[in-house]
Amino acid sequence: MTAARFRFLPDIALADIAFAASADSLGELFESCAAALTTTMVDRRTLRAKLTKEVEMKAEDSDGLLYDFLTQLIIMKDVDSLLFKRFTIEVSKDGKSLRCKMTGEPIDRESQALRNDVKAVTMHMFGINRGRSGSWDATVVLDI
Amino acid sequence: MPVPPQTKQVSDVVWEIPTSYKEGMNVPARIYATKKLLEGMDQGVIEQVTNVASLPGIVKYSYAMADAHWGYGFPIGGVAAFDPEKGVISPGGIGFDVNCGMRLIRTNLRFQDVKPKVKELVDLLFKLVPAGVGVKGSVRINQSQFEEVMRHGVKWCAENGYGWADDASMVEEGGFIKGANPSKVSAQASSRGISQMGTLGSGNHYLEIQVVDPARYFDPKMGKHFGLIHDDQVVIMVHCGSRGFGHQIGSDYLRIFDGAMKRYGIAVRDRELACAPFSSKEGEDYYGAMACAANMAFANRQVIVHRIRDAFQTVFHRESEALDMHIIYDVCHNIAKVEEHDVDGVRRKLVVHRKGATRSFGPGERDVPALYRDVGQPVIIGGSMETGSYLLLGTEKAMNETFGSTAHGSGRTMSRTAAKRQVNGQELQKSMEKRGIYVKAATYDGLAEEAGMAYKDISEVVETMDLAGISRKVAALRPIGNIKG
Numbered sequence: 001m002t003a004a005r006f007r008f009l010p011d012i013a014l015a016d017i018a019f020a021a022s023a024d025s026l027g028e029l030f031e032s033c034a035a036a037l038t039t040t041m042v043d044r045r046t047l048r049a050k051l052t053k054e055v056e057m058k059a060e061d062s063d064g065l066l067y068d069f070l071t072q073l074i075i076m077k078d079v080d081s082l083l084f085k086r087f088t089i090e091v092s093k094d095g096k097s098l099r100c101k102m103t104g105e106p107i108d109r110e111s112q113a114l115r116n117d118v119k120a121v122t123m124h125m126f127g128i129n130r131g132r133s134g135s136w137d138a139t140v141v142l143d144i
Numbered sequence: 145m146p147v148p149p150q151t152k153q154v155s156d157v158v159w160e161i162p163t164s165y166k167e168g169m170n171v172p173a174r175i176y177a178t179k180k181l182l183e184g185m186d187q188g189v190i191e192q193v194t195n196v197a198s199l200p201g202i203v204k205y206s207y208a209m210a211d212a213h214w215g216y217g218f219p220i221g222g223v224a225a226f227d228p229e230k231g232v233i234s235p236g237g238i239g240f241d242v243n244c245g246m247r248l249i250r251t252n253l254r255f256q257d258v259k260p261k262v263k264e265l266v267d268l269l270f271k272l273v274p275a276g277v278g279v280k281g282s283v284r285i286n287q288s289q290f291e292e293v294m295r296h297g298v299k300w301c302a303e304n305g306y307g308w309a310d311d312a313s314m315v316e317e318g319g320f321i322k323g324a325n326p327s328k329v330s331a332q333a334s335s336r337g338i339s340q341m342g343t344l345g346s347g348n349h350y351l352e353i354q355v356v357d358p359a360r361y362f363d364p365k366m367g368k369h370f371g372l373i374h375d376d377q378v379v380i381m382v383h384c385g386s387r388g389f390g391h392q393i394g395s396d397y398l399r400i401f402d403g404a405m406k407r408y409g410i411a412v413r414d415r416e417l418a419c420a421p422f423s424s425k426e427g428e429d430y431y432g433a434m435a436c437a438a439n440m441a442f443a444n445r446q447v448i449v450h451r452i453r454d455a456f457q458t459v460f461h462r463e464s465e466a467l468d469m470h471i472i473y474d475v476c477h478n479i480a481k482v483e484e485h486d487v488d489g490v491r492r493k494l495v496v497h498r499k500g501a502t503r504s505f506g507p508g509e510r511d512v513p514a515l516y517r518d519v520g521q522p523v524i525i526g527g528s529m530e531t532g533s534y535l536l537l538g539t540e541k542a543m544n545e546t547f548g549s550t551a552h553g554s555g556r557t558m559s560r561t562a563a564k565r566q567v568n569g570q571e572l573q574k575s576m577e578k579r580g581i582y583v584k585a586a587t588y589d590g591l592a593e594e595a596g597m598a599y600k601d602i603s604e605v606v607e608t609m610d611l612a613g614i615s616r617k618v619a620a621l622r623p624i625g626n627i628k629g
Contacts (some may be wrong), residue, residue, distance in 0.1 A: 114586065
C-alpha cells in the first residue's frame with residue numbers, strides 16, 4: 001500500500017462527484033480509486049482500522065474489474081454498513097482479477113465525519129489508461 | 145451555450161433542431177425553453193438531446209424540458225418515446241435512481257397552527273426518517289416479503305400497516321408498475337434494498353414541510369380539487385427514490401447492455417446511452433427489474449409518509465385522519481413506462497422514457513385518478529430548499545405535444561465542490577432559520593452543497609412550461625421546515 005494519488009474534478013458532473021487517480025501499478029491505481037471513493041463518503045482520518053476484510057474478484061477486463069470493485073465497496077457500505085480506511089490490492093498482470101485486503105470499521109455517526117452517500121459508479125468517462133511514462137490513470141464519476 | 149444555427153423557433157418557448165444537425169439523427173429534437181433559458185443551458189443538453197434522437201425506434205421527437213441539463217447519456221429533463229417493436233429501452237434514459245419522484249401530502253392545518261411546532265416536527269421527523277450515508281430503515285422484512293414489495297409497491301405497504309387503503313389510488317400507476325419481475329433482480333441489488341425502505345438517502349433528496357404561498361396561489365379553484373382549501377395551508381413534500389436498490393439495478397444492467405449492444409449491432413455515441421431492443425431478452429429483463437425498483441421507490445415514499453403521519457399525530461395530539469393527511473399525488477420523474485399515445489392520429493403503444501421529467505396527463509385520461517380525471521393530474525415540481533416548489537396541473541396540450549410530459553425541477557448550475565467553497569453549512573442553517581426555514585441535515589457539507597444559489601431559478605422553469613401549455617400553475621409552495629440527507 002502506497003499513498004493514494006487522486007484529485008477531485010469539480011467541473012465534470014455538477015450534481016455528482018468525479019475524480020482522477022494515478023499510480024505506478026494497477027494495484028496502486030485500484031488502491032487510489034478506493035481511497036477516493038471512500039473520501040467522498042467520509043473523512044478517512046476519522047475512520048479506525050478495527051476489522052479486516054478480504055475480497056477476490058474477476059472480470060472480463062481491467063475496466064470491468066475496477067467498475068465491479070468500486071461497486072462492491074458501495075454494496076458493503078449499504079449492506080454491511082462498512083467503510084474502509086486502508087486498502088492493499090494486488091491486480092493480476094492481465095488486469096482481469098484482483099485480491100484486496102482492507103481494514104476499516106462499521107459506520108458510526110458519532111465518531112466519523114460522514115459526507116456524501118455514493119450510490120453508483122457511472123460509465124461516464126470511465127476507464128483506465130496507460131500513460132506514456134508507464135503510469136496508470138483512471139477517471140471515475142460517482143453518482144451521488 | 146451557443147445555439148446551433150439550424151435551430152428553428154417553433155413558438156416563443158419551443159425550439160427545434162432538425163435531423164440535419166448531426167449524422168444519424170432519426171427524428172428532430174425539441175427544446176422547451178425561453179430564449180434566456182435556452183442560451184443558459186449547458187452544451188451537453190444539445191449534444192445529448194440529439195444523441196437520443198439517434199437511438200433506434202425513437203418516435204416523433206427527442207425532447208428537452210425547460211430545466212434540462214447535462215446528465216448521463218440522456219439529458220436530465222429529457223423525454224423520449226420508443227416503438228416497442230423497433231425501439232430500445234435505455235437505463236440512461238431513466239436515471240440510476242429509478243423512480244426518483246415527488247410525493248405531496250396535505251394537512252388541514254394552516255401556517256399559524258404549524259409555525260410554533262416546526263422545530264419539534266422537524267426534529268422528530270429527522271429521527272423517524274433516516275437520512276445520510278449507509279442508513280437503514282425500520283422496516284424489517286425477509287426476501288420473499290421484499291419480492292412482494294417489488295411486485296406490489298404501495299399496495300403491499302397498505303396491506304402491511306404502512307398506510308391507508310386509498311393511498312395507492314393517489315399514486316402514479318396506482319402505486320405499482322405492472323410487469324415487475326423479481327427474478328431479474330440481482331442478489332446484490334436485493335441485499336442493498338431490503339433494509340432501505342423508509343429512508344431518505346442523501347444528495348438532493350429531502351422531506352419538506354411547506355405552506356401554500358398566499359401571494360402565489362395561482363388557481364385556488366383547481367387547488368380545492370386537490371384539497372387545498374386555504375391559501376396558507378400546510379403540505380408536506382417528499383423527494384426520494386429507490387435508494388441503493390435502483391442504483392444497483394442500473395449498474396447491473398449498464399454492464400449487461402454494454403455487452404449486449406454489440407450483439408444487436410447498436411452503436412451509441414456515449415457509453416451511458418447503453419440500450420437494448422425493448423423486445424429483446426435483455427430489454428425485457430431490464431424492464432422487469434426496473435419495474436421492481438420503481439415499485440420499491442413507491443413503497444419507500446409510502447413508508448416515509450407513514451412516518452410523517454406518525455410525527456404529526458405525536459406533535460399535534462390528533463389522529464392523522466383527523467388532520468386530513470391524504471396524499472395529493474405521487475409522481476415519478478425517472479422512469480420508463482409502456483403508455484398509449486396518439487401519434488399522427490393513430491393510437492400507439494410506446495415505451496416512454498422520462499428522465500428528470502414528470503408525467504403531465506390532462507383531463508379525461510384513464511390513468512389519472514378518478515378524483516382528478518375531470519381536471520387532469522397534479523404535477524409536483526421540486527425546487528431548492530431555499531426557493532420552494534410548485535404544484536401544477538397536467539394538460540391536454542401535453543398529451544398532444546410531449547407524450548404527456550413536463551419538467552421536474554430546477555437543476556443545478558454549480559458543482560457540489562464550488563457550492564461548498566462558497567457556502568458554510570452552519571451559517572446557511574442559521575440564515576435559513578432567520579428567514580423562517582428550519583432545516584436539519586445529516587451533514588453540514590451536504591447542506592452547503594444544496595444551497596439555493598447552486599440551482600437554477602425554478603420560477604422561470606415553471607413559467608416556461610405554463611407558457612408552453614404543457615402544465616399549468618396551481619400553487620407555489622414555500623418551505624418552512626426541511627430535512628436533508
